[in-house]
Amino acid sequence: MHPPPIVLAMVLADAIWTDPGTGKKTILGTFSALFGKEFPLHLGQLAVYVALTDGTGKVPITLKIVDVDEERDPVRTHAFSAEFPDPIAILEGTLHLGDVIFPEPGEYRIQLFAENELIIERRLVVIKMPPEDAK
Numbered sequence: 001m002h003p004p005p006i007v008l009a010m011v012l013a014d015a016i017w018t019d020p021g022t023g024k025k026t027i028l029g030t031f032s033a034l035f036g037k038e039f040p041l042h043l044g045q046l047a048v049y050v051a052l053t054d055g056t057g058k059v060p061i062t063l064k065i066v067d068v069d070e071e072r073d074p075v076r077t078h079a080f081s082a083e084f085p086d087p088i089a090i091l092e093g094t095l096h097l098g099d100v101i102f103p104e105p106g107e108y109r110i111q112l113f114a115e116n117e118l119i120i121e122r123r124l125v126v127i128k129m130p131p132e133d134a135k
Contacts, residue, residue: 005055055084068107
């Protein structure tokens with residue numbers, strides 16, 4: 001078994017566009033907090049950009065969105081694999097997760113696992129907005 005790949009970047013965004021001619025990525029609307037008036041909060045789309053290196057061959061990758069204490073089932077789990085042609089290759093990937101539902105305000109974690117080993121974790125705070133008439 002090889003050591004897991006190294007994460008160069010993981011960015012949360014509203015969307016990620018890939019230029020069909022160049023393959024370059026444009027990351028739109030980055031964030032580390034979400035605001036909602038009502039809960040559960042339905043997020044139409046959550047995009048995640050990742051750049052990985054130092055991987056060997058085909059590596060199973062899993063992204064999980066969990067509450068900070070991991071007291072309930074994950075908000076979302078998405079599994080895929082990354083194929084590294086050689087260890088110095090840098091693989092860029094994008095995930096577009098539709099209809100992500102956060103059950104309540106609080107702290108969440110976006111976790112990326114390679115071969116079941118946690119390789120990066122990002123904090124995401126979900127905040128309830130006060131009623132508009134409250135001052």
